[in-house]
Amino acid sequence: xVLISCIVTAAxxxxxxxxxxxxxxxxxxxxxxxxPEAVRVDRDMYAHGVYVEGRLGxxxxxxxxxxxxxxxxxxxxxxxxxxxxxxxxxxxxxxSMHETRGPSPPSPTAVEILSAVLEAxxxxxxxxxxxxxxxVDGGVAAATGRYLQLFGIDDAGSVALVGxxxxxxxxxxxxxxxxxxxxxxxRLLPSLRGPDGERAIGVELGAYxxxxx
Numbered sequence: 001x002v003l004i005s006c007i008v009t010a011a012x013x014x015x016x017x018x019x020x021x022x023x024x025x026x027x028x029x030x031x032x033x034x035x036p037e038a039v040r041v042d043r044d045m046y047a048h049g050v051y052v053e054g055r056l057g058x059x060x061x062x063x064x065x066x067x068x069x070x071x072x073x074x075x076x077x078x079x080x081x082x083x084x085x086x087x088x089x090x091x092x093x094x095x096s097m098h099e100t101r102g103p104s105p106p107s108p109t110a111v112e113i114l115s116a117v118l119e120a121x122x123x124x125x126x127x128x129x130x131x132x133x134x135x136v137d138g139g140v141a142a143a144t145g146r147y148l149q150l151f152g153i154d155d156a157g158s159v160a161l162v163g164x165x166x167x168x169x170x171x172x173x174x175x176x177x178x179x180x181x182x183x184x185x186x187r188l189l190p191s192l193r194g195p196d197g198e199r200a201i202g203v204e205l206g207a208y209x210x211x212x213x
Contacts, residue, residue, distance in 0.1 A: 041128045043085070047177045047212040051090070053078045055183065057206015059096040059113070064200025065148050065156060065192035069111055072098035074204060080119075082212065088121040088133070096202075100147055111148065113189075113202070115141035115162060123170070131170040138163040141189060152195030160191035166204070179210045 055078070060071030073096065080090020094115045100108050117139030125131045141162045148156035166185025173179060184205040192200035 041174070043125055043128055043131075043172070045176075046172060048082050048085075049213055050081050051079070051088075051210055051212040053080070053090070053092075053208050053210040055206045055208035057183075057204060059098075059202055059204045061098075061189070061192065062201045062203060063198045064189070064194040065143070065153050066200055067194065068100055068102040068148060068151055068153075069098040070101050072096050072110075074206065076206075078119075085125070086123050088123060088135075089119070090121075091116070091118050092137070096204075102147070102151055106147065106150060109145065109147055111156075112144040113141060113192075114144065115139060115187075117162070119166075129172045129174075131172070132167070133170060134165070134167040136163070136165050137185075137187070141187075141191065143192060148192070153192060154195075155191040155193075158191050160189075162187050162189055164188060164202075168208075170210070177212050179212075180208065181210070182207050 055076045057074050058071055059074040060066065061069055074094065075096075076092050076094040078090050078092030080088055083089050094113075094117070096113045098111050098113065100111060117137040119135050119137035121133045121135035123131050123133040139162055140159050142159045143156040146157070164185055164187030166183055168181050168183030170179050170181040182205075184203075187202045187204070189200040189202050194200070
């Protein structure tokens with residue numbers, strides 16, 4: 001009986017065109033034998049929710065107080081939440097520093113522009129790592145010192161409402177929490193308008209690093 005069983009088994013093996021092909025077992029016990037394409041990275045694998053974002057860049061003014069201030073470095077720190085995959089809501093504090101270029105006297109000095117804004121962003125995810133976003137913001141801003149008042153910009157030191165729009169490109173690292181990007185925008189600064197009523201517009205450009213908790 002054993003001899004007959006061996007003969008039958010040998011006959012089956014010979015009849016096959018090649019070595020037996022074992023199907024992939026897609027259980028956790030056989031995970032090492034899964035093909036590489038079985039797991040694909042997508043944005044749902046990243047962290048979502050509360051975020052912290054720091055930005056470094058530059059700000060320059062067009063019109064109004066921009067006639068008396070040089071472009072200068074700027075920085076901001078923001079916090080917010082990814083309310084939906086396409087909607088981000090947050091708040092940001094900003095500061096920029098500008099050397100003066102008005103005629104003397106007075107002596108050259110520096111003026112800081114401080115602002116705090118709330119913002120909303122719409123984000124378009126173009127893949128697992130690349131995204132584009134655009135948003136609007138609004139808040140308050142003021143300039144330090146008394147320099148601009150000497151040239152008739154009397155409201156420079158007053159806290160006034162501001163509003164603007166911005167956009168950026170976001171690149172997610174191969175990491176659960178981090179992404180980086182570049183962003184730019186423009187904001188109307190009513191308290192820095194010129195003595196003749198000329199509007200002051202702050203233009204910003206910078207790079208940021210975001211950490212999602």
